[in-house]
Structures are given as structure tokens and as C-alpha cells.
Amino acid sequence: MILRPLQATSAKPAATEPVWVAVERSQQQDHSGGCWLVPQPAHAALSGEIAAHLDVKAFPGITPEVVRAIALHDAGWSPDDAAVIQESRARGMKAKPYSFIAAPPKDTLAAWTGSIDIAGKSSPLGGYLVSRHFAAIGEMYRAKVDGKTAKLLEAFVSAERTRQERLRKKLPQSDAELGRLLEALQFSDLLSLYISCGLEGGVEFPQAVGGKAMQLHRQGDNIRISPSPFAGEVTLTVAAIRHPRTSEESSRLFAVVCEA
Numbered sequence: 001m002i003l004r005p006l007q008a009t010s011a012k013p014a015a016t017e018p019v020w021v022a023v024e025r026s027q028q029q030d031h032s033g034g035c036w037l038v039p040q041p042a043h044a045a046l047s048g049e050i051a052a053h054l055d056v057k058a059f060p061g062i063t064p065e066v067v068r069a070i071a072l073h074d075a076g077w078s079p080d081d082a083a084v085i086q087e088s089r090a091r092g093m094k095a096k097p098y099s100f101i102a103a104p105p106k107d108t109l110a111a112w113t114g115s116i117d118i119a120g121k122s123s124p125l126g127g128y129l130v131s132r133h134f135a136a137i138g139e140m141y142r143a144k145v146d147g148k149t150a151k152l153l154e155a156f157v158s159a160e161r162t163r164q165e166r167l168r169k170k171l172p173q174s175d176a177e178l179g180r181l182l183e184a185l186q187f188s189d190l191l192s193l194y195i196s197c198g199l200e201g202g203v204e205f206p207q208a209v210g211g212k213a214m215q216l217h218r219q220g221d222n223i224r225i226s227p228s229p230f231a232g233e234v235t236l237t238v239a240a241i242r243h244p245r246t247s248e249e250s251s252r253l254f255a256v257v258c259e260a
Helices: 019-027 040-052 064-071 075-094 105-122 124-142 147-168 175-197
Strands: 002-004 035-038 203-209 212-219 222-226 234-243 251-258
Touching (some): 040 064, 040 175, 075 105, 075 234, 105 147, 124 175, 175 203, 175 212
Antiparallel strands (some): 212 222, 234 251
């Protein structure tokens, strides 16, 4: 689950910062007074919408097959998110929804594996890309933890490397082409997280266009990314569920406009 403040914050970082730093900080904030809940599958669907609008000159090889895989890349979180929503509706303010970054390691790895399995059912390319996506995240976290969690991550990454070797044999794309498609998934994921979290500050993405790292600046509901990964203006939306539900409002659709 992604947690989003009920009200936009007026405090913004003074300088542009890495997008993941901003996302992680937003998910560590106190949401005990209530928040919007953005289910991971909704965030993934937004990621797919972003991927569908990427300029093929910036990210060659984007096909409906790739877009579908990106749209499914967090589908494995569905059972966990459903439980969070059910508890929110049953217990109201007594419920304590938690962010995906606070999920127990075993639950996280089960969600990652489930997401990869679902993407793999859509196509070998989908399974390969989503496997590489989560293996890379697993590697990143493995360097930050030790003990039992590190061993769990090591086993996960090893299993996914084996899966990738098997799937790679079925794919005609070059290593460079697959690498760029992975970057398309990663960028779409991060931009969707930025929007889903309700962030407003300037951020920089690790992915580049034309050799330059993309930077995002936001004014109200308008977003400008430079260099732009899009061929034209794009309107993006994500649905959120209110915690706790009130008689006036139980859900809301948030929208932003990405300028060309």
C-alpha cells in the first residue's frame, strides 16, 4: 500500500533530490491522523499508463506487451492491500495502515514473487523485465541489511537470476535493448510513485534521456520533466481510498498533467 497525506504539505525541499529519497521519506511520515490509500495494483496501472505514453525515441521497443507487463508489475501486492483496506473499513481510526516499505520481509518477497509470476503469465518478456526489476531492488536492500533478512534477499535474488537465464533464451532483443526496457519500467514505476505519494518537490530520476538525467518540477497539478520522455502532453490519474472513510468521501481520483 502507498500512503498519501490527506492534505498537500506546504513544506518542500529547497533543492532537487533523488526521487526515491523523496518517496521513502513520504512513506515514513506519521499518517496516524488519516491518509489516502493507493493500492499497489492501482500504482502499477498508472505505471503502465506512463509507459504507454513514453516517446519511442527516448525508450525504443515499447510495445503493448511491455506496457502490459509494467501495468502488472505490482499485482502480487493485491492480497496485502485488500487486507489493509478491509481493516480500515472495519476498524476506522483504530486501524493502522502501513506502507509497502514497512511490510515484513517475507510478505514483501512473496508480493515480489507473485508479481513476477503474474507478469510472466502475460509474456516471457514481461516476466523477465519484472524479475530484473525486483532483483535489482533486492540487491539494493541486501547491501543495507544483515542477518536473516539478508539471507532471504540473497535467496530471492539467486532464484530470480535463474529465472532470468531461462527466460532470456526466449527473447530476441539484445542485452542493450532489454536494459533500456528495464529502465522504462523503472522510470514509469518511480514517476507513478511520485504521483501516488502526492509529492510536490523537485526530484531527479536515475534514468536519462539523451544522456541527461531527467529532472521533474511541479507547479500545482502541472508537472514538467526535462528532458521530456514524452512526445506530447499527458494527463495521468490515480485512484485513492480514504482512511478512515467519512460520510462525505470514501475515495478520490487525483490527476496531474505532464507537459511536453
